[in-house]
Amino acid sequence: xxxxxxxxxxxxxxxxxxxxxxxxxxxxxxxxxxxxxxxxxxxxxxxxxxxxxxxxxxxxxxxxxxxxxxxxxxxxxxxxxxxxxxxxxxxxxxxxxxxxxxxxxxxxxxxxxxxxxxxxxxxxxxxxxxxxxxxxxxxxxxxxxxxxxxxxxxxxxxxxxxxxxxx
Numbered sequence: 001x002x003x004x005x006x007x008x009x010x011x012x013x014x015x016x017x018x019x020x021x022x023x024x025x026x027x028x029x030x031x032x033x034x035x036x037x038x039x040x041x042x043x044x045x046x047x048x049x050x051x052x053x054x055x056x057x058x059x060x061x062x063x064x065x066x067x068x069x070x071x072x073x074x075x076x077x078x079x080x081x082x083x084x085x086x087x088x089x090x091x092x093x094x095x096x097x098x099x100x101x102x103x104x105x106x107x108x109x110x111x112x113x114x115x116x117x118x119x120x121x122x123x124x125x126x127x128x129x130x131x132x133x134x135x136x137x138x139x140x141x142x143x144x145x146x147x148x149x150x151x152x153x154x155x156x157x158x159x160x161x162x163x164x165x166x167x
Contacts (some may be wrong), residue, residue: 015059021139022132023059026093026117029130029141030068032159035090036152039113045074049089051081056095056119061162081108094128102126106147113152124166129153135162142166 015023030046038048046062046068063073078085080115086092086109094105096119106127109116116128124142129151131142143163148155 004035005146015055018134018139019055020062020117021044022054022119025065025132025139025141026056026091027063027066027068027073028147029117029159030073030091032156033115033148034154034156035115036113039152040071040090043070046071046091047089048073048075049078049086049092049094050075050095052095054093054095054097056093081105086108086114089114090107091115091117093121096114096120103130111150115151115153116147129155130163131166140164158165 019056026048046117050057057077061077064075065072067073076089078089090113092109092114094116095104102123103126104117106116110127115130117130117132118124118128119132121131121133124144124147127133127144127147129144129148133140133142142165143160143165144153144166145155145160146167
């Protein structure tokens with residue numbers, strides 16, 4: 001699977017390399033997250049939602065249909081954060097371009113069974129679950145275990161060992 005995703009990261013030539021790497025990292029992170037059984041039924045798609053324009057949409061296209069457990073990955077653009085907009089979403093991705101909206105977005109999503117993933121430093125510290133952060137020649141991630149638990153999500157120990165925990 002790792003090699004397949006690495007190949008998929010190269011499959012979208014018009015997407016910046018960093019975005020392709022973030023897409024692969026996001027897919028790997030999903031392997032270690034468990035949602036309540038009431039949220040995602042067996043074999044249902046694992047849906048990644050986002051608003052606005054982002055090159056992550058194009059980068060994630062290569063991962064669509066790949067399985068996380070028994071769930072194929074799908075993605076969808078949503079127009080807002082209302083329950084109707086987010087119905088069926090399991091992951092909500094906030095691009096770096098939307099940083100000024102992070103506080104209101106994570107506030108609206110807190111306590112809902114969503115994995116919130118933000119592209120930038122301090123996202124997990126500001127109420128998101130996973131923040132993708134750029135370090136010295138690498139992309140890492142921060143995790144707020146407290147927010148994950150509040151959202152009803154379980155984060156696997158192997159992922160937590162690789163993450164920077166913020167609480």
